[in-house]
Amino acid sequence: MLQIVLFYYLKVNFNLNQANSDALRVQLNNFRNHLHMHPELSNQEFKTQEFIETSLKEIGITNINRVGTSLVACVKGSDSSRLPIAIRGDIDALPIQENTNVVFESVVPGVMHACGHDVHSTWAFGAASLLLQQPLKSDVYIIFQQAEELATGALSIINNKVLPKHLNAIFSAHVDPRYNIGEVVHHEGAISAASHHFSININGKTAHAARPKEGLNPIPVAAQVIAEVNKINKDVGNNTNFITITQINGGVQHNIIPDCVSLSGTIRCLDSLIQDQILMQLVALKGELSHAQVNVEINDGSPILHNSTLLKSIAKSAIEKTLGGSSKVDLKMPNMASEDFGYFSQIYPAWYFRIGCTKTGSPFIPVHTPEFLPHEDTILIGANLLANAVILTDQNL
Ligand SMILES: [Zn+2]
Numbered sequence: 001m002l003q004i005v006l007f008y009y010l011k012v013n014f015n016l017n018q019a020n021s022d023a024l025r026v027q028l029n030n031f032r033n034h035l036h037m038h039p040e041l042s043n044q045e046f047k048t049q050e051f052i053e054t055s056l057k058e059i060g061i062t063n064i065n066r067v068g069t070s071l072v073a074c075v076k077g078s079d080s081s082r083l084p085i086a087i088r089g090d091i092d093a094l095p096i097q098e099n100t101n102v103v104f105e106s107v108v109p110g111v112m113h114a115c116g117h118d119v120h121s122t123w124a125f126g127a128a129s130l131l132l133q134q135p136l137k138s139d140v141y142i143i144f145q146q147a148e149e150l151a152t153g154a155l156s157i158i159n160n161k162v163l164p165k166h167l168n169a170i171f172s173a174h175v176d177p178r179y180n181i182g183e184v185v186h187h188e189g190a191i192s193a194a195s196h197h198f199s200i201n202i203n204g205k206t207a208h209a210a211r212p213k214e215g216l217n218p219i220p221v222a223a224q225v226i227a228e229v230n231k232i233n234k235d236v237g238n239n240t241n242f243i244t245i246t247q248i249n250g251g252v253q254h255n256i257i258p259d260c261v262s263l264s265g266t267i268r269c270l271d272s273l274i275q276d277q278i279l280m281q282l283v284a285l286k287g288e289l290s291h292a293q294v295n296v297e298i299n300d301g302s303p304i305l306h307n308s309t310l311l312k313s314i315a316k317s318a319i320e321k322t323l324g325g326s327s328k329v330d331l332k333m334p335n336m337a338s339e340d341f342g343y344f345s346q347i348y349p350a351w352y353f354r355i356g357c358t359k360t361g362s363p364f365i366p367v368h369t370p371e372f373l374p375h376e377d378t379i380l381i382g383a384n385l386l387a388n389a390v391i392l393t394d395q396n397l
């Protein structure tokens with residue numbers, strides 16, 4: 001008896017809603033496979049944009065704005081006094097040669113969907129398709145966002161002001177091979193790190209290597225700077241807030257003292273207070289050191305992606321409604337990669353799901369590698385999950 005009940009429970013929950021699944025499964029697999037075969041790099045998603053726009057029109061969504069190579073579509077609700085809700089999927093690919101050997105492998109040499117954004121676009125399209133079948137009170141914006149990999153796409157949509165000033169909620173998700181299919185991470189607070197990159201130029205004076213006093217060697221000064229950067233980690237950093245030097249360039253030949261050494265690297269943080277301290281200490285390195293001039297330049301990447309407390313219970317219910325309670329899992333380890341959905345989370349109540357995409361028993365294949373391929377079973381899960389998050393927000397917030 002227990003077995004029958006368990007089988008029924010798993011079947012009902014894991015197969016989601018059978019009524020929507022069969023036709024939609026085929027439609028969404030085709031949609032995903034097309035995008036996967038024809039990947040485009042960040043800010044060059046012209047054909048992707050056209051394909052998504054045509055597909056949206058085919059299912060009856062015509063309120064569509066183009067923003068650069070992104071799209072923002074709107075499904076109207078019945079009550080215009082309510083705050084709208086949004087879903088965001090990213091659409092760009094990476095400069096990686098695919099090696100998956102699937103029939104829908106990329107036909108573009110050196111470009112592939114190695115971060116799963118083909119699946120994310122499909123989730124957003126699938127959710128839109130599911131929401132069309134629902135009587136919704138709120139307007140729902142569906143965002144297909146360019147250039148996530150460059151961390152510029154979200155900001156370009158925000159700056160373009162195509163979205164309302166206030167939203168009740170915005171949802172997005174990423175495939176995550178560290179979790180199995182059927183698992184979804186439920187984590188309140190910081191879920192992706194802020195990222196900054198920096199460069200440090202140390203200017204000395206070139207001279208013959210045999211007469212160092214006629215010049216000013218920037219290489220020993222660079223060693224001092226590296227020690228200072230490491231000291232920042234010791235003083236204020238920890239495992240989830242740190243600064244790392246990744247590049248060093250200086251000198252051309254053994255007998256010439258160079259006039260300049262340049263360093264660059266990254267800062268990753270999950271805590272904004274520690275981040276500010278790291279940035280402050282890095283800026284303080286600017287100035288004269290052992291008579292050489294040290295210049296520091298910091299460029300902002302994505303901010304911390306923060307899952308809002310306001311949406312914690314909606315997100316939990318959306319996972320349970322989609323897959324059952326046992327699918328909700330804790331974040332296994334802090335995610336130090338950045339995600340430009342963080343920009344949305346700075347201005348709207350936001351929630352970001354991490355959706356498991358590894359088939360139980362299959363080897364772990366990381367994102368951004370030639371073999372990465374999220375399993376097609378994740379497609380209906382993500383589409384239903386995002387649609388359910390919107391429906392629950394519409395009903396409860
Ligand atoms: Zn990526």
Ligand SMILES: [Zn+2]
Nearest residue numbers: 115116117174
């Ligand atoms: Zn990604």
